[in-house]
Every structure is written in C-alpha cells, then in structure tokens.
Amino acid sequence: MELLQATLESITEANKEMMEKAKEKVDSLCKPLGSLGKLEKIAIQLAGITEKLELDVSNKAVIALAADHGVYEENVSNNPQFVTVMQAIGFAKGFTGVCAIARAAGAKVVSVDVGIKEDLPESSGVINKKVRYGTANMAKGPAMSREEAIRAIEAGIEVANEQVKQGVNVLATGEMGICNTTASSAVLAALFKYDPAEVTGMGAGVDSLQHKIDVIRRAIEINKPDPEDPIDVLAKVGGLELGGMAGVVLGAAANRVPVVIDGFISTVSALIAYKLEPKVKDYIIPSHLSEEPGAKIASELLGVEPMLNMNMRLGEGSGAALAFPILDAACSMINTMTTLEQSGEYMQKVMADQIV
Template sequence: MSLLQDTIGKIESLDKEMTAKARDRVNHLIKPPTSLGRLEDLAVQLAGITGNLFPVVDNKAIIVMAGDHGVYEEGVTSNPQEVTFAQTLNFVKGITGVCALGRVSGARIIPVDVGIKVDLPENSGVINRKVKYGTDNMAKGPAMTREEAIHSLEIGIEIANAEINKGANLLGTGEMGIGNTTPSTAVLSVLGKIDPLEITGRGAGLGTGGREHKANVIKRAIELNKPNANDGIDVLAKVGGLEIGGMAGVMLAAAASKIPVVIDGYISTAAALIAAAIEPKAKEYMITSHASAEIGGQKASELLGMKPMLYIDLCLGEGSGAALAFPIVEAACSMMKNMVTFAEAEMEI
C-alpha cells in the first residue's frame, strides 16, 4: 500500500466521547455560558482531536513548502521568480515574517524545497525534497503528472511524520512560491465551481495584464486541462502546485496521527481544500487561522466550511497566520487545564 493510501486509511473522525466530556466541562467552567466564545469550541475540538480532556500543544512546528510555477511565464505576477529561491533561504536565517511571528510561541520553522526552479546551495539548511524544477505551465497543459502530485502529497506526509516523531503536537502550514495565488485560485474555482474572475486577486503583485488577464489565464488552464472536481489529486495535478500538494500532505498526516494542524491563509486554504477532497474527515483536525485579504480568501474558507479566527487583513503567507494563531490554541488548552468548574470551586450556581 502506498504511503498516501496508508495515511488516508488511518484518518478517523474525532473522539465523540471525549468531545462530549469536553463540552460538558466547558459548559460548567466558572464563567457565564459561552462567554469565551469560539475559544470554547476550539477547546472541545482539541479534546476530540487528541482524545485528551486536557490537551497539550507545547511542541510546535510550521512546515513551509516552497515551489515555483510554470504559469509564471504567462505574466500573472510582477514579482521576479528568483524571490522564491532567495526567500526560502531566509527562512533558515530566521529573518522572514513567519520566523519573527513564530518566535512568540517558540514554533520551529521547517523550510522544504518541494519544487523550486533552481537548486539551493548544499548544506543550506533547507530540506531538499524537490519533485521537479517547478510545475509545468498549466495554461499549456497539466501542471504536473498524477504521479508527481502524489509524490508532493507524500513528501508532505513524510515531513509531517518526521516532526511528529520528534514530538511535535501542533503543526502549522506555510508556503513560498511566486505566482502561487494563480494555481490556488484555479483550485478554488474548480472545487467551488466559481468563475475565476470573481475570486482572482492581486497576489503579491499583478502582472502588466492586470487582474482580468490573470483570471483569463486561470480560466484557460481549467478549460484546457478539465480537472475532475470529484478527484482532489486530479485537480492538484492539473492546476495545482507542488507546495500546495506538500501542505495538503502535511494536513493528511496530522489527521492520521490525531494532531491539530493550523491552516494559514489563501494558498494554505487551497491546500486544505485538496486535502479535504481526498479525505473529508481530515477537515476535523484543521484549525483555520485568519481570513486572508485576498479576494478569494473568504470564498475558500466558506467552501472549506470553517470560520477563521483572526480578521486582521493579512496576506503574507509563509505560515504567518498560523504562527499568530498558535497562542490562541495554547490559550484554549490553558482554559481547559487552569479554569475550574463551579463544582470544583464549590460555588453555588
């Protein structure tokens, strides 16, 4: 059995008995009912994920998948493709946005080259798991073969499993890839049956043709490749990205190991849609961090069926939203452990 199939087979629904116990405890903590809002729902979810009434998330890692995109040659962005290479090396130096934000909760940042267009220097500190030198141009044919798409998913699974084996009990997803809002929008368009023009945004910077040109490139790619919306792997292969596949693999691995995984912004949510299309139960282990400022961000979250925690106009990517959300996840655990019920406090209600 392949690693992907083996991982999918291990994904179960949340522990319903523990979820019920957690909800009962939350409802009886010394506070007005529902006064801690969605933090209460998060605590219940974490208990159901981990099977522990008092979940622990003291070992955190954000896995940042990096890859380039052949569709870049269509002029969909104004940013040099070389930025993918340069910024990926900066994750190792600890000087990027997600690195700065990850310091707040002590999260480790794990950069992975799953498809950068050029080779990184030896001993760069970036994990080299390159499937190929960037995807092919989806406006001229499939972004990758089905086998390459599965390979990207399995790389994500392997990297996540390695971190879990080191003790990670909370994962986050991040990415780096110039032009990757284009395949993300294509994925959302296919799975949500939405006109690309409705959800195409500026990304890190629009090319000279503007938003309409970018949307038309996406539409042309979908019409040419005819991805099957009922097959998440087919969608990933035909109009996705290697880093999108890598992140989806991380999410599947987290669900298989009963580990919560925090989803970053637009590109990560596109990856979450792929993971959920492959195995719907994987969604139960996901925590959405923030509402991306990208036009398609809200639609992506709605299609995933999850409401983000933070509304602060982020659109950086890298896993930055996941890093910001980690302390909230820790707060939910602290609420369960350090607050007492009315009965424990011997208070009349």
C-alpha cells in the first residue's frame, strides 16, 4: 500500500505552460492552422507530459501483463485456459501478434506474470510479479482480497518504474488472460452502474453471450462492489492483470512518461487508475476503438477519443503498438518542420540566388 500511496501523491498535472508553448510552435509551422489535426494535439500533450519542446519517444515498451481467472469455471470462454501461459511466454519470445506489430514500430514487449495459475520457468523470459495463482471465481465470491488487488496495482507500478529506469520514454499497456473480457465488463458495469448487457461482448469467443452476461450480473449481485471504491470493485469482480495495467498507468504518470492504452480491457484498467487519481488522464494516449461493445462506453467515460478504428479485438497491447508510429510522427512534426517565417526567409534566399 505504501508504494501505491506514494505513487498517487507524486502524480501532478501535465505542464500547461509548456503545452501553450508547444501550441504556439505548432501553430507557427508552415501549414494551415489545425491542418494536422490529432497529430498536433498529441505533440502538445507530449510536451505537457515531458515538459520539453524537443520531443522523443524513441524508446518504446509494451508492458503485457498476464493472469488467469477463476470465473473460467462458469464456461464464459470456449478457449482453453492454458492459452494464458502459452501467450505470456510468446510475448517474451517475440512470436505473438503484439510482438509482430511492436517489432514493426521499433518497440519491445515486456511480459509479466502477475497471476498465472502455473509457475513459469526462469528461461521463459517472463518477469515474475505473481500475486496469486489466478483469481477466485467471482460468480461465487470475491475474485481476490483487497490486499491482493493493491499488490497487483503495485506490481504494475514496479514494472513501469523499472522500465523508465532503463531509459524507456513511452509505455503501452497490454494483457493476456482467458476470461478477462468477462472481468473487464464486470468492472465497467460495477464501477459506473451499467447493466452488464450494455457492456459485454463475445470476447475471444463464447458459446452463449447471454450466459456470460448472466454470470457477470450474478457476480455483481453476490459481491456488491462499491462503485465509489475502485479497489473494492477490482478486488471483487476484476482481474490481476487489470490491476497491473492500472498500476502501469499510474507509474507512467508518476514518472511523467506518456502511456498508450490499447482497447477495451486496457481502457477499463485506465478507468481504475483514473478513479484513483484523475490527473493520470493527462498522461493517457488512446490508441484504437476495440470491437467490444463496452469499448466506446469506456473511452467516453475516460474522456478520450481513440485515434484508430481498425476493427481489432486481439488485445495484448496490439492496438497500442500500432499507434506508436503516430507518436513518432507527432514528434517529427514539431521537431523538424519549418515555421512559416523560416520558410519565407529560405525562399527569399533561393529567389535572390536565382536572380544573381
């Protein structure tokens, strides 16, 4: 709890004065005002986060947290639970979907076990931050204790801190956990008092969507999570990787590092972080709009607008990795474009040389 509390207390707003300076610079570039749209907004946001006008997000990392879910017992997924282990190792070895996209974006993928049911060998390359061996079945009782929920958040903070110490200057959140769309829908419904039917989708595959909705509804009724207490919601109907991703968002903000969030599950995790400390919103950059029905609702609640709509629903941090080059472009724009005044001076010299 000490790490979480210290992290929350260290988070400050983005530097508004630096954002004004960045806006002045962007507006002075050789282009019509606002013509580069969201690219301009991203550059201005990055300036406020880093407190610099010369921007650099060249050292990128997707932190992919993996954990298992006890609600798997309720047949809310038609995928084998062993996939969690398989993909966590795949993150570390570089052969999953997010790895392919991250490789193209010049980013690394950091695989973290925050609650897988199995013990992974050290040779797997997966960082061991295991809080417990998967959550309990939330349809029968709390998914985890409050203390375990806090430990999951702190595990994410620890990994974020470690990556920043290694020189990483932009983070992204990713995950793996069979049934984690069930947990995410439950958290979103409980935290903002939605009917589960409004925020629940097929996830990676389920035989009956109505059964999945009924399980989530039962979990909320049994556990009665407090919507005013995000840790209580996380503990009762959430997942360990959701807590870990919330911790990554908090850790990024505390270190004044931008964090790109992926789709539905990552956005719900960011909402947990936001409910704990609203100032984290200044550091969040949304990537894509997931195909999951709760994704749009979650983004609107967070007050962010995803920049991409690629009909993706893989998870893993894949959409966040896909957005990394857009951040590079925003940095290149503010760092290398000439101003209207500079272009005018250059053209005067060119024309003078031609006349001579």
